[in-house]
Amino acid sequence: MRTSEDDPQDWFLLAADRLRIADLARQHQGVTFSGVELLQEAVERYLKGYLIAQGWQLERTHDLGRLIEAATHYGTSFSDYAVLAEKLTDLYWDQHYPGADLTDFGSDYDELRQQAGEMIALILASVPPEKPPE
Secondary structure, three states, X not given: OXXXXXXXXXXXXXXXXXXXXXXXXXXXXXXXXXXXXXXXXXXXXXXXXXHHHOXXXXXXXXXXXXXXXXXXOOOHHHHHHHHHHHHHHHHHHHHHOOOOOOOOOOOOHHHHHHHHHHHHHHHHHHOOOOOOOO
C-alpha cells in the first residue's frame, strides 16, 4: 500500500493508528509519555488531513496551534480547540526532550483526550470518506 501526502484519508489512517495505541496505553499503563506523544501525533495528523482536504499546502510542523489557526480559516469552530492545541503541543515538547518539569505531566490527559475526540469527530464529519470506484 502506497500512501500520499495529498490524500486526507491516508492522514486519517495514520492518525487512527496512533490514537488507537494511545488509548491502549492509557487503558493498560495509565498516562505515559509515549501515550501523550501518540495523542499529540494523532491530533496533528487528523488536522493535517482536514487541511489537505481543504486544499491547504502541507506545512511540516508539530505545532498544533499553527494547525488550528490554519483550520479556523475553513471552519471557525476549530477556534474552540486552541487551548487543547496549546496544551498538547506543550506536553509533546515536555516529554520529547529532557529538561522540563514533569511533576504533573499528563494530569489532564483524560480531559485532553475527550476534547481531541470531539475535534476528531468534527474533522471526520467535515471530510467524508472517498467513495470506492464503481
